[in-house]
Amino acid sequence: MFVATTQLRRFLLCVFLWLLTQRGTCGAYHEEGRYPCAFIDTVNITGSYSMGSNMNGSYLHNWTVIPRELVTPYDFVIENGIRVPAVRHLRACVCRLRPCVRFCCPAGQFYQLETRRCVDHPEVPGHSHMTVQLQNGTQLHQELGTWFSVHVESPCDHMRAVTKDSEYLHWTLHENGSITHREHHFTKHYCFTPLLFGNSSWSWQPLACEPEKLHFVLGVREWTYAICLLICIISMFIVLMVHLTCSDMRNSFYGVAVKAYMICVIFGYALLAHLTLHDPANLSSAACRIIPSFALLFLVLSFYILSFISFKLYLSFHGVVLTKLMFWLILIPIVIIAIGWSFYVGFSYHGAKLVLGGDTCWFDPRNWTVMIYFFAPIFIACAISCFFYILTLICISEEPDVDSEKSFESLERNRLKSFWKFFSYTALIWFIYICSFAVNYYREERSHLNYAVCLCTAFHGFAALYALVGKNQQIQNFLRRIEDNNDEDTGENSVHMYIY
Structure with a gap:
């Protein structure tokens, strides 16, 4: 017992002495992670003359005496506003001593x-x-x-x-x-x-x-973009209401998928409009990450819903009927994956900066993060849709022509035509978005192509009205029935008034 106590005392004494030596060693350096000035105000003084303890550990660099409290070891450098790992070296806040x-x-x-x-x-x-x-x-x-x-x-x-x-x-x-x-x-x-x-x-x-911080500007370009987003939202809302009231579309896989797509686009564009019209400096750090994360979630998910519709249309020509319940069973795991992706992007870093939640509360236009985290998943969804569309065309070409206009195949062919008109318009619009980003990135400034993006955003809503309502035979028959019923009601009222 006595021997064990003696050994324990010796061990604690050794630990205490080691801590003292470490304190003496670290006393000549500031705690790593605490830097007395901005990186751009520092200069690398590795190899400069150390004046030792006589001058409190000061350094002499270019005939300038630098106090020890303005010297710190760095294991990184800042390049273009991004923190890059580097070999450990000493830097001094020279610009604090002299301009x-x-x-x-x-x-x-x-x-x-x-x-x-x-x-x-x-x-x-x-x-x-x-x-x-x-x-x-x-x-x-x-x-x-x-x-x-x-x-x-x-x-x-x-x-x-x-x-x-x-x-x-x-x-x-x-x-x-x-x-x-x-x-x-x-x-x-x-x-x-x-x-x-x-x-x-x-x-x-x-x-x-170029400015390290993108200054918020609410000018003509921003208002134009927000107004075009609002026009698209109104158009999508009209399409949603029509599909909700149409009894033939209400409970089908196709109808539920279209409604889910409209809801995703409405919420996604509404969040983008909110980010466009609000200064990021007036938003909390949490809101600056949550709002764009949800916008990313809704917009990416909308394209995968389009791929579901393409997959459903392909199966329809093979005689496979998918119900509304099957849509939700397919959608739920994809929603979980999309939530995980948006969560991952919201907490990811590009260099030393967050991918989302920076100067614009959206993707930084000075790097390629928007291509990796936003446009790449959309491109994959479009590729899946195109793949099933090609398979569907092959399947149709191998089948004989259908003469009966009321047949199931005729209805699906009409859905296929109207849906792919809308998908083509959507793919073209988002291709223009990518081109606009590429032009702005290489020119290092905004171009007039941004106004084309605004107009394309409004056109996205008009394309939904034209293709999903105007070219959909079921919707048109439903609207004609409503019009005929209104005409009959008006005629009956006129007869009653005449008799009276």
Whole structure:
């Protein structure tokens, strides 16, 4: 017992001494994860001279003494607003000690916008001005280094020169390191580089990053999109009401599937309209993730309901009849999968940012997440629908023509035609959506194709009215019966009034 107690005391003493040593070791470093300034205000000082305990562990970097509390080990870097793992290194908040002026490349190089990298000046005739600019760059670095901390680094990949009427602007460099030209103001996300004026002279100009945060704008484009969404919602609601009142469609697999599709589209477009008209800054973080997740759920699920209809039409020409109960039995597991997918996307990260719930409460248009998480599942659903459509056409081609207009096959053929007209319109509209995203992504700004997207959204509702109501024989017969009954009621009332 005594030996065990002695060993326990020795063990606790060893643990205590080890903790003390770890505390002494960590005392020279800040707790990892706590950073004293923004990453863009730091500079890599790995290899800089450490002044030791005489100067409280300060560092000397480019003749600037950096206190130890402004130095932190990093195991990542920020590239284009995304956190990327990197080899552990020391970074210091140099821009907190002296205002930073930022250059894209070291002295003697310039930033080439086409390749997005620093290159040496071209050794070809006619570029003597460029040589002078690069030589002046070294002198400029030295002069600015008297008042500023010269920060040499391109802050992002997507940089551009700000112009007006195809001419470069004249910028003012302030004492705090920011640059301004009237309404344009950049504090950090810029860097100077020589750019060509015309074909003869060069001038030092700042290249500015695309905004890290997408500012909310409620302009003509946004209102147009919201109005077109509302028009589509109203049209889909009319189609839903017609199918609800039609007794022939109410309890069939096809009718229930169409109604479920309409409900999904109505809710999905309504949520998109809500996100379009509301500033993400005024939404809570939970709402900014839940609302787009449900919009994703409803819109993706709507396309898989279309694939169910295509599958049902294929089975109909093989003599297989699916009931309303079968639709719900098929739909429930797909709904569970869709909920799991939207939940997964809502908690997924692209780099260091959430896929949903960022600057727009929707997919970030500056990356390809919308293609992976949104358009890819829709494309798979469309491929499934097209597969069953091709099989259905093969089945029809192998059967003899049906003469009886009241036969079951004739009714299914009419459903097939009306449904695939609507599906073709829907697929075309969403293809335009994808093209609009691709154009905006490569141009790095919105284009006029966005207005075509708005009009296509309204056209989606009109296509539903035209194909699912106007071209559906059952719906048309139902509407004619209602009209005939109204005419008969009107005639009877007229006779009663005349007799009276």
